[in-house]
Amino acid sequence: MKVIDEGNKGVAEGTLVPLDELGLPPSTTGGLLIVFWKGQ
Amino acid sequence: MGPFETSESCQEWKEEYELPFDVIPDEDGTIFKKLSNGWVPYTLLVGSDGKVVLWESEFEEEGFAAVVEKLFQEPTDAQAEPEAAVRAVPQRAGRGLGANIVILGGGAGGLVAAHHLRRKLSGRDRIILIDRSPNHLFQSSLLWHAVGQRRADQIQRPLSDLTRKGVEFINEEVVEIDAASRQVRTKSQAIDFDFLIVSLGAQLRPDEVEGFDEMALNLYDLEGTAKINAALDSFSGGTVGVLVTDMPFKCPAAPYEAALLVESFLRKKGVRDRSEIHIYTPEHQPMPVTGTAMGEAITKVLHKRNIQYHPLFTFEKMDPSERTIIKSGGEPQKVDLLLAIPPHRAPEVVRSSGLIGSSGWMHTDPHTMATEHEGVYAIGDVNSIRLANGKNLPMAGVFAHYEAGVVAERILAEIEGKPATATFNGKGYCWLELGDGKAGIASGNFYAEPEPAVRLYPPMHPWHWGKVLFEKWWLRHWF
Numbered sequence: 249m250k251v252i253d254e255g256n257k258g259v260a261e262g263t264l265v266p267l268d269e270l271g272l273p274p275s276t277t278g279g280l281l282i283v284f285w286k287g288q
Numbered sequence: 289m290g291p292f293e294t295s296e297s298c299q300e301w302k303e304e305y306e307l308p309f310d311v312i313p314d315e316d317g318t319i320f321k322k323l324s325n326g327w328v329p330y331t332l333l334v335g336s337d338g339k340v341v342l343w344e345s346e347f348e349e350e351g352f353a354a355v356v357e358k359l360f361q362e363p364t365d366a367q368a369e370p371e372a373a374v375r376a377v378p379q380r381a382g383r384g385l386g387a388n389i390v391i392l393g394g395g396a397g398g399l400v401a402a403h404h405l406r407r408k409l410s411g412r413d414r415i416i417l418i419d420r421s422p423n424h425l426f427q428s429s430l431l432w433h434a435v436g437q438r439r440a441d442q443i444q445r446p447l448s449d450l451t452r453k454g455v456e457f458i459n460e461e462v463v464e465i466d467a468a469s470r471q472v473r474t475k476s477q478a479i480d481f482d483f484l485i486v487s488l489g490a491q492l493r494p495d496e497v498e499g500f501d502e503m504a505l506n507l508y509d510l511e512g513t514a515k516i517n518a519a520l521d522s523f524s525g526g527t528v529g530v531l532v533t534d535m536p537f538k539c540p541a542a543p544y545e546a547a548l549l550v551e552s553f554l555r556k557k558g559v560r561d562r563s564e565i566h567i568y569t570p571e572h573q574p575m576p577v578t579g580t581a582m583g584e585a586i587t588k589v590l591h592k593r594n595i596q597y598h599p600l601f602t603f604e605k606m607d608p609s610e611r612t613i614i615k616s617g618g619e620p621q622k623v624d625l626l627l628a629i630p631p632h633r634a635p636e637v638v639r640s641s642g643l644i645g646s647s648g649w650m651h652t653d654p655h656t657m658a659t660e661h662e663g664v665y666a667i668g669d670v671n672s673i674r675l676a677n678g679k680n681l682p683m684a685g686v687f688a689h690y691e692a693g694v695v696a697e698r699i700l701a702e703i704e705g706k707p708a709t710a711t712f713n714g715k716g717y718c719w720l721e722l723g724d725g726k727a728g729i730a731s732g733n734f735y736a737e738p739e740p741a742v743r744l745y746p747p748m749h750p751w752h753w754g755k756v757l758f759e760k761w762w763l764r765h766w767f
C-alpha cells in the first residue's frame with residue numbers, strides 16, 4: 249500500500265458516481281468493481 | 289485503473305499479468321482524485337444504480353468476496369431493519385442465571401475489558417478470558433527490551449493472576465467463533481456466550497515474506513527483540529535498517545522510536561560514527577494519519593540525529609544471501625542488521641469464522657464497537673475504523689484501552705436493562721520515545737472532522753518519565 253495523493257478523502261457510500269462524465273464504462277451488468285493500482 | 293499511468297504502461301501491465309479485463313489509464317489522475325482516498329491499491333464497488341456500495345484502501349480478496357456474496361444474497365431493499373438501539377436483556381441474565389461474558393484475547397483491550405466488567409458486575413455473571421499465551425505482554429516496552437533497557441520478565445504478567453480478581457482464565461487457542469449460535473470453541477472445549485468481546489489483536493505474518501527468518505529480526509515480538517538486543521550488543525558498525533514491510537501496522541510511532549533508540553544505543557556504545565541508520569517505509573511521511581505538522585516534526589528529529597528516511601518504500605522482497613532489501617522498481621539496499629515489522633493480518637480464527645469485512649478486518653460501529661452480530665463487540669487492533677479523512681484509526685493500545693471501557697459500560701447497561709450510552713469519542717495520545725531519556729507526546733481527537741486534530745508536544749524528559757510511569761502503572765494496576 250502506498251500514498252500517491254494525500255489530499256484525497258474517498259467518496260461516501262451511496263454517492264452517485266458519474267460514470268459517463270468520468271469516461272468510465274457504464275455498469276450494465278449489475279455493478280462495477282474499480283481497482284486503482286499503480287505499477288511502481 | 290492506472291492512476292498517473294499511460295495507455296502503453298496499462299497495456300504492458302495487462303499483458304504481464306495476463307488480465308482478462310481492460311486496464312484503463314487515468315493519465316492526469318482526475319478519476320483517482322474524484323473517487324479515491326489517495327492510496328493505492330484502492331478498491332471501489334459501484335452498484336447497478338451507479339452508487340458507491342463500498343470502498344477500501346487495499347484489496348482483501350476474502351473480505352471483498354464475502355461482501356459481494358452477501359450483496360447477492362440480500363438485495364438492498366430486502367435487508368433487515370437496523371437493530372433497535374437498546375437490545376433486550378440476554379435471556380440467561382433475564383432468567384436470573386447471570387450472563388456469560390467471553391473475552392477473546394488478554395492483550396491491551398481484553399485485559400481492560402475484563403477488569404472493568406469484573407469490578408462492576410455481580411458474582412453471578414461469569415467473565416471468561418481466553419488467550420493462547422499464558423502471559424500478558426506490555427508491547428510498547430518491546431522497544432526498550434530491544435535496546436537492553438528491560439528484561440523480558442519485567443514487561444509481562446501471568447494472565448492466570450486474573451483469577452484472583454474473579455476472572456476465569458482459559459489458556460488455550462481459540463479455533464472457532466460461531467457468532468450465530470453464540471459459541472466459541474477452543475481446541476478442547478466449547479463455551480457459550482451472551483456477550484462476546486473480540487480483542488485478538490493483529491496477527492503478525494513474517495512467513496508471508498520470503499527470507500524473513502534468515503535476514504530480519506522481528507521488532508514486534510519478544511523473541512525478535514531479544515535477538516535484536518544480542519545483535520546490537522555485538523554490533524561493531526555497519527548499516528542498520530528499520531523496515532516496515534506492509535501497511536497497516538500497529539503503533540505508527542514504533543519504527544521511528546526504534547530507529548531513535550538504536551541511534552542513542554550505538555552512540556553510547558561508541559560505534560555511531562561507524563554506523564548508518566535507515567528507515568524504510570511505504571508511508572509518505574511519519575505517522576500520516578496525524579497530519580503534516582506531526583510528520584515534519586518527526587522528520588526534523590530524524591534529520592538532526594542523522595537517520596536516513598526512505599518514505600514511499602514499497603517493500604517487495606529481501607535477499608538474505610546478498611543482505612539486501614528491494615522496493616518495487618527500486619535498487620537493492622544493503623543492510624547489515626535488519627529490524628523489521630512483519631505484515632499484519634486479522635487473526636486466522638476471525639477470518640475462518642467469517643467475521644472480517646471488506647477491509648480484511650472486523651467492522652464495527654465506530655462509537656459503540658458493536659459488530660453486526662448481536663452481543664458481539666470487536667475492540668483494538670482487530671477492528672478497522674474509518675476516519676473522516678478517509679484513512680483508518682491507527683492500531684494502538686490507547687484505543688484498545690478506551691474502546692474496552694466503552695464496551696464494558698455498554699454490556700453492563702444491557703445486563704442491567706438500562707439504555708447503553710457510553711461511546712468512544714476517538715480521543716487518544718501517543719508517546720514518541722526519542723532515546724537519551726527524552727520523549728515527545730502527540731495527543732488529540734482522531735474523530736475530528738475533516739482531519740484528526742492532533743497536537744505534538746515537544747520532546748522533554750518529563751514525557752519519557754510519563755511513559756515509564758504508565759508502564760509501571762499498567763503492569764501493577766491490572767494484576
Ligand SMILES: Cc1cc2nc3c(=O)[nH]c(=O)nc-3n(C[C@H](O)[C@H](O)[C@H](O)COP(=O)(O)OP(=O)(O)OC[C@H]3O[C@@H](n4cnc5c(N)ncnc54)[C@H](O)[C@@H]3O)c2cc1C
Pocket residue numbers: 392393394395396397398418419420421424426427428429430431460461462463487488489490507508509538539542635637667668669670683684685686687688717718719
Ligand atoms: C513495539 C510496539 C510498540 C508499541 N507502542 C505503543 C505505544 O506506545 N502506544 C500505544 O498506544 N500502542 C503501542 N503499541 C500497540 C499496542 O500494543 C497494540 O495496539 C495493542 O496491544 C492492541 O491491543 P489488542 O487488545 O487489540 O491486541 P493485543 O494486545 O495484541 O492482544 C491480542 C491477544 O490475543 C491473543 N490471541 C491472538 N489470537 C489468538 C487465538 N486464536 N486464540 C487465543 N488467543 C489469541 C494474543 O496472544 C494476545 O494476547 C505498540 C506495539 C508494539 C508491537
